[in-house]
Amino acid sequence: xxxxxxxxxxxxxxxxxxxxxxxxxxxxxxxxxxxxxxxxxxxxxxxxxxxxxxxxxxxxxxxxxxxxxxxxxxxxxxxxxxxxxxxxxxxxxxxxxxxxxxxxxxxxxxxxxxxxxxxxxxxxxxxxxxxxxxxxxxxxxxxxxxxxxxxxxxxxxxxxxxxxxxxxxxxxxxxxxxxxxxxxxxxxxxxxxxxxxxxxxxxxxxxxxxxxxxxxxxxxxxxxxxxxx
Amino acid sequence: xxxxxxxxxxxxxxxxxxxxxxxxxxxxxxxxxxxxxxxxxxxxxxxxxxxxxxxxxxxxxxxxxxxxxxxxxxxxxxxxxxxxxxxxxxxxxxxxxxxxxxxxxxxxxxxxxxxxxxxxxxxxxxxxxxxxxxxxxxxxxxxxxxxxxxxxxxxxxxxxxxxxxxxxxxxxxxxxxxxxxxxxxxxxxxxxxxxxxxxxxxxxxxxxxxxxxxxxxxxxxxxxxxxxxxxxxxxxxxxxxxxxxxxx
Numbered sequence: 001x002x003x004x005x006x007x008x009x010x011x012x013x014x015x016x017x018x019x020x021x022x023x024x025x026x027x028x029x030x031x032x033x034x035x036x037x038x039x040x041x042x043x044x045x046x047x048x049x050x051x052x053x054x055x056x057x058x059x060x061x062x063x064x065x066x067x068x069x070x071x072x073x074x075x076x077x078x079x080x081x082x083x084x085x086x087x088x089x090x091x092x093x094x095x096x097x098x099x100x101x102x103x104x105x106x107x108x109x110x111x112x113x114x115x116x117x118x119x120x121x122x123x124x125x126x127x128x129x130x131x132x133x134x135x136x137x138x139x140x141x142x143x144x145x146x147x148x149x150x151x152x153x154x155x156x157x158x159x160x161x162x163x164x165x166x167x168x169x170x171x172x173x174x175x176x177x178x179x180x181x182x183x184x185x186x187x188x189x190x191x192x193x194x195x196x197x198x199x200x201x202x203x204x205x206x207x208x209x210x211x212x213x214x215x216x217x218x219x220x221x222x223x224x225x226x227x228x229x
Numbered sequence: 230x231x232x233x234x235x236x237x238x239x240x241x242x243x244x245x246x247x248x249x250x251x252x253x254x255x256x257x258x259x260x261x262x263x264x265x266x267x268x269x270x271x272x273x274x275x276x277x278x279x280x281x282x283x284x285x286x287x288x289x290x291x292x293x294x295x296x297x298x299x300x301x302x303x304x305x306x307x308x309x310x311x312x313x314x315x316x317x318x319x320x321x322x323x324x325x326x327x328x329x330x331x332x333x334x335x336x337x338x339x340x341x342x343x344x345x346x347x348x349x350x351x352x353x354x355x356x357x358x359x360x361x362x363x364x365x366x367x368x369x370x371x372x373x374x375x376x377x378x379x380x381x382x383x384x385x386x387x388x389x390x391x392x393x394x395x396x397x398x399x400x401x402x403x404x405x406x407x408x409x410x411x412x413x414x415x416x417x418x419x420x421x422x423x424x425x426x427x428x429x430x431x432x433x434x435x436x437x438x439x440x441x442x443x444x445x446x447x448x449x450x451x452x453x454x455x456x457x458x459x460x461x462x463x464x465x466x467x468x469x470x471x472x473x474x475x476x477x
Binding site for chain 2: 052081082120124128
C-alpha cells in the first residue's frame with residue numbers, strides 16, 4: 001500500500017495528489033479556473049467533497065488582501081499547556097500537509113476507508129473545523145473512558161475473545177487539532193497507539209487549524225443538529 | 230466473545246445509540262417553536278394519551294411495534310418471541326429498515342412526551358433487543374451499515390461519552406477556557422449549506438434572539454450569530470436595523 005512505503009511515502013503521495021487532484025478538477029475546472037485567482041495548487045482551483053449526501057467545496061479565500069483577524073492571530077498562548085509540538089507525535093505515524101489531507105478526504109473519507117478526526121475538545125471544534133472532519137475529543141480516547149472501546153469498534157477494530165484487539169479491519173485515521181502549538185491530536189494519537197492502533201494507520205496534520213486558516217482554506221461550522229439530518 | 234458475538238453486540242449498540250440520539254434530538258425538536266403540523270399533531274396526541282393515563286400500556290404497544298418491525302426485516306413475524314433461528318431468510322428491503330427506525334422514533338418520541346426518563350426508555354429498548362435472534366440482527370446490521378453512516382454513529386457515541394467525561398483535569402480546564410474564548414470568524418461556511426454563506430438583513434424590531442428563532446427555530450442560537458458578526462456588533466443587545474448579518 002502506498003501509505004506504508006516509508007521514505008518513499010512523501011514522493012508517492014505528492015505524485016498521487018497531483019494526479020488525483022487534476023482528476024478532481026475535471027472539465028468544469030477549465031472555465032471556473034480562470035475566475036479563481038487563488039488556487040489550492042496549479043490546476044487545482046478547489047476540491048469538492050461529498051460526505052453523507054452533502055457536498056462542500058474546499059477552496060481558498062479569493063480576497064488577495066485578506067488577513068486573519070480572529071483568534072488564530074495570537075502568537076503567545078501560555079506554555080504549558082499550549083506548547084510547540086514535535087513533527088512526529090509517535091514513531092511510525094505519517095505526517096501530512098494540506099494537499100495530502102485533501103487527497104485523504106477524496107480517497108479515504110469519501111469512500112469510507114478513512115476518518116478525518118478533529119481531536120479537539122468540543123469547545124474548539126464547534127467554532128469551526130475542516131470540512132469532512134468528525135469530532136473525537138482526545139479525552140475520549142483515554143483508556144479510562146468507558147466508551148473508548150465502542151469508539152474503537154466503530155472505527156473498525158474488533159475485540160477478540162481473549163480481550164485483545166484485531167485492528168486488521170480498522171480504518172485509516174488522519175488527526176489534527178489547532179496546529180503546531182496544540183497537543184490535543186498528538187495526545188489522541190498516543191492514546192490510540194496505547195490501545196493498540198497500528199501507527200501506520202495513523203496520520204498527523206501538524207499544521208492544524210492554524211495553517212489551514214492561514215492559507216485561507218474553507219472552514220465549516222459543524223452543524224450540531226446534523227445528527228437528525 | 231466470538232466474531233459473531235461482536236457483530237451482534239455492534240448492532241445492539243448501534244440501535245441503542247440511535248435511540249439515545251433520538252432522545253436527545255426529539256425533545257429539542259418538540260420544544261422548537263416552528264414545530265411542523267405533524268409534530269404538533271403527535272404532541273397533542275401524546276399529551277392526550279398521557280392525560281388518559283395510557284402511558285404504561287402505550288409504551289408496551291410501541292415496544293411491540295419496534296419488535297414487529299424487527300420481525301419484518303427477516304420476514305419473521307414472530308421474531309420477537311422466537312429463540313435463535315439460525316437461517317431466517319432476509320427478504321428485506323430498505324423500507325423495513327425505515328419502518329424500524331420509524332417505530333423506534335415513535336417509541337422514543339411518545340415516551341419522552343410522557344415524561345419517561347432516558348433510563349426507562351433505554352431499558353425498554355434494550356429489553357426488546359435482547360430478545361432478537363441473530364439472523365434478524367445480522368440482516369438489520371447489513372442494512373444499517375449502508376444507511377446510517379459511521380459519522381453519525383461516531384457523533385452519537387462522542388455525545389454520549391462526553392456527557393460522562395469530567396473536566397476536572399487542569400489541562401482540559403485550560404483548553405476549555407482558551408477554546409471558549411476563541412473566535413473563528415471570517416472564512417467560515419455553514420456545514421449544512423454546501424459551503425455557501427448565508428446572511429440576513431436586520432429588520433426594525435429584530436433582536437438577535439428573534440433572528441435566531443426565525444432562522445434556526447431556536448432562541449439559543451443568538452450567541453452563534455453574535456459570534457459570527459463580532460466585527461459588526463460590539464453589543465449583542467444593540468443590533469441596528471438595516472445591517473447585514475452573517476448566518477453561521
